[in-house]
Structures are given as C-alpha cells and as structure tokens.
Amino acid sequence: MHISLPSVTGDHIERRGSALAMLMIAAAALQLAAGVGLAYVAGFSAVRAVLGNFQPVWLIAVIGALGISFAGYYYAYQGMFTVAGGPTLNGDQMRIVVTVGFGGFLAHGGGTIDRYALEAAGADRREAKVRVSGLAGLEHGVLALGGTACAIAVLAAGSDQPPLDFTIPWAVLPVPGFLIAFWLAERYRDRYRGADGWRGSMGNFLESIHLIRVMFGHPWRFGIPLAGMAVFWAADAFAAWSGMAAFGFKMNAASMFVGFAVGMVFTRRTGPLGGAGVLVLCLSLAIWYSGAPLAVALAGLFVYRVLALWLPMPGALALLPTLRRMGQERVPGAEGEAEPPDEPAVRP
Numbered sequence: 001m002h003i004s005l006p007s008v009t010g011d012h013i014e015r016r017g018s019a020l021a022m023l024m025i026a027a028a029a030l031q032l033a034a035g036v037g038l039a040y041v042a043g044f045s046a047v048r049a050v051l052g053n054f055q056p057v058w059l060i061a062v063i064g065a066l067g068i069s070f071a072g073y074y075y076a077y078q079g080m081f082t083v084a085g086g087p088t089l090n091g092d093q094m095r096i097v098v099t100v101g102f103g104g105f106l107a108h109g110g111g112t113i114d115r116y117a118l119e120a121a122g123a124d125r126r127e128a129k130v131r132v133s134g135l136a137g138l139e140h141g142v143l144a145l146g147g148t149a150c151a152i153a154v155l156a157a158g159s160d161q162p163p164l165d166f167t168i169p170w171a172v173l174p175v176p177g178f179l180i181a182f183w184l185a186e187r188y189r190d191r192y193r194g195a196d197g198w199r200g201s202m203g204n205f206l207e208s209i210h211l212i213r214v215m216f217g218h219p220w221r222f223g224i225p226l227a228g229m230a231v232f233w234a235a236d237a238f239a240a241w242s243g244m245a246a247f248g249f250k251m252n253a254a255s256m257f258v259g260f261a262v263g264m265v266f267t268r269r270t271g272p273l274g275g276a277g278v279l280v281l282c283l284s285l286a287i288w289y290s291g292a293p294l295a296v297a298l299a300g301l302f303v304y305r306v307l308a309l310w311l312p313m314p315g316a317l318a319l320l321p322t323l324r325r326m327g328q329e330r331v332p333g334a335e336g337e338a339e340p341p342d343e344p345a346v347r348p
Contacts, residue, residue: 020317023273027105030277031306038284038298046295050247054299058246062307065239070312072231074098076142079225080135081118083211096319103312104267104274106320126194126204134208139267141212142229144174146237147261150254161291162258170258178216185209239308240283244292244300251292259283259290268308280305 039047077098081089089097100106118128151170154162185206192203215222237260244251263286268274284301288294 023105024313027273027276027309030273031280031302031309034277034280035298035302038281038294042294042298046293047298050293050295050299053248055246055248058242059303059307061242062239062246062304063311065235065242066308066311069232069235069239070098070102072228072233072235073102075228076138076225076232077135077228079215079222079228080131080138080211083134083222083225084214096322099312100316100319100323101269103309103316104269104271105276105309105313106316126200130204130207131211133205134211136267136270137208137212138215138229139269141174141178142226143233143261143264144170144177146230146233147258148174150257150261153254154252154258157254159252159255161252161255162262162289166258166262166290170261181209182213185213236308240287240301240304242300243302243304244287244296246303247296247299249292249296249300251287251290255290256287256292259287259292262286262290274309275305276309 074095078094081094115125115128115132118131119125147170151167154167155171189203189206189210192199192206194200195203215226219226237257240260241251241253241256244256260283263283264279265282266275266279268279271278280298280302283305284294284297287301288297292300
C-alpha cells in the first residue's frame with residue numbers, strides 16, 4: 001500500500017544552512033541570557049559556591065532520564081496519531097518525526113512538525129490541527145494530574161514547601177477541570193465542527209478534547225500511550241531533579257514536581273525554539289519558590305535545559321532531510337489500518 005504525501009511546508013523544517021545556524025545561535029543566546037540574569041538575582045558569589053559542589057556523575061542520570069522520556073513520548077505520540085481512526089505512519093516514519101520534534105527546537109512554537117507529519121500521512125488540514133492540539137492537551141493534562149498527585153502528597157505530609165498558593169490549586173482544580181472540559185466537548189463539538197472563523201477554531205479545540213476523553217475512557221486500549229506520557233513527564237522531572245543533585249541538593253520529590261509543573265508554562269515542543277531561555281527562567285523560579293535555594297535551582301535547571309535542548313539536536317538535524325522528503329515524495333504508507341474506534345472519528 002502507498003499513500004501520496006502532499007507537499008506541505010513547515011517553517012523551521014524548510015530552513016537550511018545559515019538560517020538554521022542563526023536559530024541555534026539565538027537559542028544559545030537566550031539560554032545564556034536567562035542563566036546570567038538569574039545568576040545576578042541569586043548572587044554571583046552564591047552561584048560560584050554552588051558550582052564548586054558540581055558532581056559530574058549525576059550527568060549520567062540526567063542523560064539517562066532524558067533517554068527514557070524520549071521512549072515514553074514516542075508511545076504517547078503514536079497513540080494521539082491513531083486514536084479514533086486517525087492516520088498512521090510506519091515505525092520508521094514515526095521514529096523520524098518524534099526524533100526531529102522531541103527537543104522542540106524545530107517545532108516553531110507548537111505543532112509545525114506534527115502537522116507536517118499528519119498531512120503527509122493523509123490527514124486533511126483540519127484533522128491535523130485537531131490532533132496537534134490534542135497532543136498538546138495530553139501533554140499538559142498528564143502533567144497536571146501528576147501535579148495534583150504530588151500536591152496532595154505534600155499537603156498530606158503537612159509540609160509548608162511549596163506554599164499553599166502552589167499546592168492547593170494543583171490539588172483541587174485539575175480533575176474538575178478535566179471533567180468540565182470533557183462535558184463541554186461532548187455537548188458542543190458537533191455544533192462547531194466545520195464552521196468558519198472562531199467557531200471553527202473552537203470546534204477543533206473541542207474535537208481535540210474529545211480525542212483525549214476517548215483515550216482516558218478506554219484505558220485498556222490506550223494504556224500504552226497514556227503510560228508513555230506519564231513516563232515522559234516522570235523521567236523529564238527526574239532529569240531536572242538530577243540536575244540539582246549534581247550540585248549537592250536532593251530536593252523532596254513531591255515538592256519538586258509541584259514546582260516543575262508550575263514552571264512548565266509550555267512544553268519544549270510548543271515553546272519557541274524549544275523553550276530556550278524561558279523555561280530556564282520559569283522553572284528555576286518556580287522550583288525556588290517550592291523550596292530549593294535559587295542558586296542551586298538555577299545551576300541544576302540550566303544543566304537540565306541545556307541537555308534537553310541540545311542532546312536531541314544532532315539526531316534531529318541528521319533526520320531533517322528525510323522528514324522533508326516525507327512531505328514531498330511517495331513513501332510506504334501505514335502498516336495496516338487503525339482499529340475502528342468505539343467513538344466517532346475526527347472525520348465527520
């Protein structure tokens with residue numbers, strides 16, 4: 001079986017040579033600016049003292065955790081492609097897409113690579129947008145559930161770190177928020193499906209929530225992608241924890257994850273240039289407020305973010321030409337058909 005892959009464009013995907021080099025320089029500059037700015041706030045002498053405690057063996061843990069997070073993300077990503085009768089890519093194609101997009105550098109602020117791959121697999125533009133939005137929602141949703149569990153653990157332990165203005169909202173709001181979103185999606189998604197303007201955007205958003213509801217409503221069928229997303233976040237948070245441990249500070253895991261969830265204002269896949277600079281700033285401040293010394297949070301999170309952004313870069317750049325060809329040539333299509341869904345598919 002073959003599928004004809006449309007020629008689709010993907011912003012950073014189409015950039016070459018000097019343009020990509022300039023983007024990498026910009027990302028490095030943003031990382032450095034965030035680090036220097038926070039070091040000024042924390043005190044250069046305090047940061048220098050923390051750097052003197054560096055234990056490089058912990059870098060093995062950071063790198064290993066990031067590798068595990070990649071594996072988890074692969075299975076979560078695959079599930080969002082195929083839920084409710086969606087298009088499928090074969091194993092090699094899926095690994096290429098996930099490898100290029102994992103670090104977030106080429107994602108151009110949210111979903112460019114994902115839309116590129118979905119349209120290449122035969123999805124129309126509307127369905128591609130729905131599934132890209134669904135993937136972002138699944139990312140943040142599973143992170144929120146992890147934040148809820150950890151906030152409840154902190155409150156049950158009677159700890160005052162993080163403060164109540166962090167823990168109580170995370171303990172109380174995400175689960176009702178999920179239930180309300182699922183109800184709204186099922187009630188109104190048909191009304192807005194295929195509409196023009198903002199109503200069409202709202203319809204796509206509600207459709208993406210429906211896909212997430214289908215996954216949570218059929219845990220036996222979609223247990224692997226849901227577990228994959230949980231593994232992705234747990235491993236990513238452990239990489240951040242290990243970054244701080246490399247400088248001699250081993251933070252309470254539940255307190256750290258609450259701060260991690262607060263500081264992850266967007267994922268590296270949806271942030272510009274993989275969240276370069278911004279995530280260092282937000283995560284460091286949130287984890288400091290959750291109980292870590294600011295100088296340690298800065299040093300540890302800086303190491304974590306540098307490795308998370310730059311380690312996947314060689315593989316992403318090496319496979320970028322192959323990804324481009326996926327959108328321009330006829331290549332082997334999906335390995336079989338997706339199972340008929342229990343719920344209506346995205347396509348009306």
